[in-house]
Amino acid sequence: MSRQRVLRSGLRARLREEWKVEVDDYVTALAWSADASRLAVALGSGPIAVLDAADGSACQRHEGHGMGTLALAWRPEGDELASAGQDGLARIWRDGERAVEVAGGASWVERLSWSPDGSRLATSAGRCLRIWDTAGNLQHDLASPEIIYDIGWRPSGRGIAAAGYGGVRIWRWDRLDKPRHLQWKGASLRLAWSPDGDYIATGDQDASVHFWMTASGHDLMASGYDTKVRHLSWDSSSRFLATAGGSDVLVWDCSGKGPAGTRPRSAEVHEAGVGALAFQHQGRWLASGDGQGRLVAWDPRIGPKTVGGASVGGPVTQLAWSPDDRRCAVATSTGEVVVFEFSQE
Amino acid sequence: MTVSETDLLTANGAEARVPVTVLTGFLGAGKTTLLNRILTEQHGKRIAVIENEFGEVGIDQALVIGAEEELFEMNNGCICCTVRGDLIRILGTLMRRRDRFDYILVETTGMADPGPVAQTFFVDDEMQEQLRLDGIVTLVDAKHVSQHFEDSAEVREQIAFADVILLNKTDLVEPGDLDELEARIRLMNAAARIHRTRDAAVDLDRILNIGGFDLGRAIQIDPKFMEAEHPFEWVGVYELGADPAQLRLQPGPDPTMNALLLPVGAATPEALEQLLMPAILAFSDEPAVLESGGRIAPSGLHELVLGDAESVFDLDVRTSPPHLPGGQGGQIVSLEGCYALFTQHLPAEFRAVVHGAGGPLTPHLEREFAPDHVHDKAVTSVGLTIPGDLDPKRLNAWMGGLLQTQGPDIFRMKGVLSIAGDDRRFVFQGVHMLFDGRPDRPWGESARENRLIFIGRNLDRAALTEGFKGCLVNAS
Numbered sequence: 001m002s003r004q005r006v007l008r009s010g011l012r013a014r015l016r017e018e019w020k021v022e023v024d025d026y027v028t029a030l031a032w033s034a035d036a037s038r039l040a041v042a043l044g045s046g047p048i049a050v051l052d053a054a055d056g057s058a059c060q061r062h063e064g065h066g067m068g069t070l071a072l073a074w075r076p077e078g079d080e081l082a083s084a085g086q087d088g089l090a091r092i093w094r095d096g097e098r099a100v101e102v103a104g105g106a107s108w109v110e111r112l113s114w115s116p117d118g119s120r121l122a123t124s125a126g127r128c129l130r131i132w133d134t135a136g137n138l139q140h141d142l143a144s145p146e147i148i149y150d151i152g153w154r155p156s157g158r159g160i161a162a163a164g165y166g167g168v169r170i171w172r173w174d175r176l177d178k179p180r181h182l183q184w185k186g187a188s189l190r191l192a193w194s195p196d197g198d199y200i201a202t203g204d205q206d207a208s209v210h211f212w213m214t215a216s217g218h219d220l221m222a223s224g225y226d227t228k229v230r231h232l233s234w235d236s237s238s239r240f241l242a243t244a245g246g247s248d249v250l251v252w253d254c255s256g257k258g259p260a261g262t263r264p265r266s267a268e269v270h271e272a273g274v275g276a277l278a279f280q281h282q283g284r285w286l287a288s289g290d291g292q293g294r295l296v297a298w299d300p301r302i303g304p305k306t307v308g309g310a311s312v313g314g315p316v317t318q319l320a321w322s323p324d325d326r327r328c329a330v331a332t333s334t335g336e337v338v339v340f341e342f343s344q345e
Numbered sequence: 346m347t348v349s350e351t352d353l354l355t356a357n358g359a360e361a362r363v364p365v366t367v368l369t370g371f372l373g374a375g376k377t378t379l380l381n382r383i384l385t386e387q388h389g390k391r392i393a394v395i396e397n398e399f400g401e402v403g404i405d406q407a408l409v410i411g412a413e414e415e416l417f418e419m420n421n422g423c424i425c426c427t428v429r430g431d432l433i434r435i436l437g438t439l440m441r442r443r444d445r446f447d448y449i450l451v452e453t454t455g456m457a458d459p460g461p462v463a464q465t466f467f468v469d470d471e472m473q474e475q476l477r478l479d480g481i482v483t484l485v486d487a488k489h490v491s492q493h494f495e496d497s498a499e500v501r502e503q504i505a506f507a508d509v510i511l512l513n514k515t516d517l518v519e520p521g522d523l524d525e526l527e528a529r530i531r532l533m534n535a536a537a538r539i540h541r542t543r544d545a546a547v548d549l550d551r552i553l554n555i556g557g558f559d560l561g562r563a564i565q566i567d568p569k570f571m572e573a574e575h576p577f578e579w580v581g582v583y584e585l586g587a588d589p590a591q592l593r594l595q596p597g598p599d600p601t602m603n604a605l606l607l608p609v610g611a612a613t614p615e616a617l618e619q620l621l622m623p624a625i626l627a628f629s630d631e632p633a634v635l636e637s638g639g640r641i642a643p644s645g646l647h648e649l650v651l652g653d654a655e656s657v658f659d660l661d662v663r664t665s666p667p668h669l670p671g672g673q674g675g676q677i678v679s680l681e682g683c684y685a686l687f688t689q690h691l692p693a694e695f696r697a698v699v700h701g702a703g704g705p706l707t708p709h710l711e712r713e714f715a716p717d718h719v720h721d722k723a724v725t726s727v728g729l730t731i732p733g734d735l736d737p738k739r740l741n742a743w744m745g746g747l748l749q750t751q752g753p754d755i756f757r758m759k760g761v762l763s764i765a766g767d768d769r770r771f772v773f774q775g776v777h778m779l780f781d782g783r784p785d786r787p788w789g790e791s792a793r794e795n796r797l798i799f800i801g802r803n804l805d806r807a808a809l810t811e812g813f814k815g816c817l818v819n820a821s
Binding site: 026044070205226228 | 419
């Protein structure tokens with residue numbers, strides 16, 4: 001079957017297992033290097049394994065963070081891996097060596113994010129949001145009155161947002177002393193900027209999703225989830241926001257006048273709680289994995305008939321598309337890391 | 346284990362969720378000593394400890410994680426409650442290392458309100474799925490706690506919330522004082538198990554996996570604490586009627602005292618027990634004022650006015666038929682016989698003595714009741730035992746209204762209910778406004794009745810009793 005024909009009739013996702021390795025521990029983070037050659041895997045007890053993306057063989061193993069590694073991020077366009085954990089530290093690994101080590105400001109460094117151009121690294125720990133250069137020099141030390149649950153760079157790189165109890169705060173580099181506060185009386189657990197920067201979406205403890213319009217500060221709220229909303233992902237066109245709370249995957253359409261008054265799309269594909277979810281980086285496909293090890297991919301523009309699936313040996317905790325969107329890596333709480341080749345049929 | 350619990354169990358019948366014990370206690374009560382024991386002694390249990398007051402220390406036998414207190418207001422359906430965001434975060438992360446421990450112990454700071462901690466386990470779906478709040482253990486400094494009863498809401502709440510209370514530092518307190526303290530704590534929380542400890546030495550099985558929030562064990566409360574609050578401090582049973590008798594009192598701490606005389610079938614504890622409820626009801630009536638020289642008839646409540654000298658009241662049971670409790674009208678009874686004299690205060694406070702023709706009479710039976718004034722004004726337990734079947738609609742309406750208006754004041758609530766038309770016991774428990782209940786095993790041979798206990802602030806026993814009775818199917 002020629003590739004062209006597949007694309008033309010490509011209505012159904014196909015996930016074919018390429019390789020699988022056992023890492024014998026809860027996988028807390030998974031990240032592809034920018035060139036898609038390596039996959040970094042963080043474990044609950046602390047170590048970080050860097051695997052060859054071709055076959056899963058180990059390239060490097062770092063001791064990681066004592067008490068547990070919480071976050072991993074490869075530098076965009078670069079070859080450096082950043083990690084953060086329960087030892088209160090963030091590190092940058094270069095050529096397998098620890099090149100930089102910085103203190104996050106509280107006992108756990110929970111979030112880590114490179115600026116879109118890869119020139120700066122943001123870390124959040126407790127109420128501290130710190131911005132570093134690639135050599136580990138502190139650029140900005142920002143304080144939030146509330147504990148920070150998630151962070152996200154403005155897609156333009158001109159600012160950064162932090163979510164927590166009380167809503168979202170956005171800092172702009174030219175007005176650091178006066179962060180903008182998008183106020184909500186509840187705890188926002190996850191934050192995601194739409195790629196065009198028009199929206200900030202949050203997933204909330206009180207089983208809701210908020211859409212903040214960044215230009216006006218206007219807030220739309222979607223409630224009715226079974227549980228708190230722990231997973232968010234925008235598609236590259238900024239049209240769709242995929243959300244998950246419990247076993248529901250709901251996809252909101254922000255085209256036209258926005259999501260107000262619309263009903264979300266759903267494929268009702270999971271019977272257990274969703275543990276991870278992500279849109280492709282450029283493509284239209286959405287993948288999600290659940291507590292029973294079921295992995296599915298579908299195209300929300302077309303609907304449930306596009307659903308294709310696979311399964312892994314334990315509850316899914318992590319899911320990451322390769323930078324070229326051709327592969328999808330999944331990891332479980334039981335220590336399985338599986339890479340699937342994605343195609344349409 | 347009942348069938349309805351199976352959804353919480355794994356395929357092999359084991360409870361899959363990790364039990365969590367919450368340890369509370371005022372500063373200096375001995376929490377650190379207890380934690381050190383848990384972390385260093387060879388007790389063979391794998392316990393993850395979440396510590397609130399100190400930094401993070403990794404110890405072989407247990408994981409210790411420092412937690413920064415963070416309160417969330419959270420909307421949970423129509424009710425709003427406060428939960429601990431830090432616990433959700435920390436426990437969520439801790440559960441990634443599920444294979445490393447069998448129990449979790451969460452230490453709270455001395456000033457922490459246990460309410461949000463407990464609520465966290467009921468409103469967060471992730472917590473509910475993986476963890477089971479097993480019990481709240483409160484350490485009490487036996488030497489100093491009483492001085493905090495008045496000034497510290499935290500101390501009262503920590504006691505009120507507890508499933509287990511460790512009365513610690515017993516070596517620093519006289520045994521008599523300890524008994525008094527225990528009695529006082531009992532009045533605040535009638536449902537907790539109390540253990541006396543020294544240097545916080547306690548068998549861990551008494552604080553771990555105790556099932557404090559287990560519905561099946563919802564109401565394992567010592568029945569004697571389910572009894573009503575007594576508006577009288579003393580009762581004595583005398584044989585009256587053959588000869589004239591008088592109650593003589595000397596001036597005492599109060600200018601008046603309420604007294605009630607009721608006939609009792611026999612001078613036995615059982616017969617007396619049956620008389621307690623009618624006596625409590627009579628004490629809630631408006632008393633008839635009686636000056637010295639007056640007659641205490643065996644019906645209705647009297648307020649004895651006590652003068653500057655000895656006051657004397659006739660205990661004359663022969664001149665009028667007694668008013669029998671329970672409306673036993675038309676029944677022919679002998680006027681001579683046993684009578685119970687209930688007094689608002691202890692007779693010793695007024696050197697009160699019953700005199701017969703031949704001098705002072707000794708009661709055949711007497712009993713003292715815990716006096717009202719040692720009740721903590723803010724925190725009490727109200728235990729109700731009420732026969733009858735409940736109308737579920739009325740119960741829902743009443744409970745809903747009660748929790749909305751008094752939810753913040755009701756710390757804990759547990760009970761077993763008899764629902765009309767259901768042959769199973771209905772067990773429930775609640776924390777503040779959160780309520781959890783389900784049908785349990787069939788009543789079988791045991792008598793159907795409603796037993797429930799409220800532990801909280803500003804609880805009005807009469808209103809709770811009346812409200813609850815209004816939920817019975819035969820209520821008007």
